[in-house]
Amino acid sequence: MDSDEALYARVKHGDIRAFDELYARYATRLFGFLRPQLPGRPDAEDVFHEAMMATLESDEVAFDRGSFRTWLYRIARNLVLNRLRSRGRGEHALLKLGAADDEPAPPADDRVAHGQLLRALDGAVARLPSPLSDVYHLRSSGLSYEEMATVLGIPLGTLKSRMNQMVNVLREELKPWTTAR
């Protein structure tokens, strides 16, 4: 199986099948990264398009493994931030959005029902502050700690600390659904 970087090189030489393969690899992951951070599906599709094009057009992708993915997510993240800024929707708006989705208190007899637990998780993730939300979404997209640190432009130690913080916040939020068994 060709690496992402080999496919990237082939796309730049006009090989559309290489693009199809790259698309298949990232359609779900990258879109899943973008979708919860943007207000609407069309926004997520636009940013997906822009991020893929910008990454393919860029000459910054080196030929070591992982560089395509790192570059793609870095560009995608910047595009998300730009779009939110340009619409005047920053972190506060996202937090507000998350707060609006507050889950009702779980019923006492079925607190660990998976559906509710997952909805609670979605709500908790939506309420995460921006730095923690970034690490959640990048990690969910399958990036390694090193790749995440590169995308976010922070030292590895800071990243690990944010990961711990993020897990603690989510754990606290999900406690009502997980402790009473």
Added chain:
Amino acid sequence: MDDCSLIQTDLLGYHFATVGDDERAAVEAHLLGCTACLRTYLALKARIDRDERDGQREQPSEAARLRLRGAVEVRFRPTPARRLSRWLRRPVPLYQGLAAAAVVAVAAAFAPALARALHPEPVAHAAERVDTARPETKSLTIY
């Protein structure tokens, strides 16, 4: 650490690999013996890894995929100009670069001699000397 509630609060830490080795081993041991916790963990993992949401994998619409594919096709379609540009910008190995530089240096050093050999200068003939100091005497016809 057999208590399901304790294990379940650690599932997130386990998934994101923020727990220590002991906690990790305890969670794994518990998951192997507790179907309920295992199901909960798999449900959380599927949601976090975005394997599925509401029973389906989310990705851009078919129209968005075709739009992107078309844009990529137009942008990277090979044309003679792009082929030439790529050829000029292709990475050249060091030894090839050095060899090319040596050839250019040798050519530059020998170029004048070679040019002289190929196009020898014509031998200059002694030009007839014309004394311009005196006006040319024209033959006079004396009647």
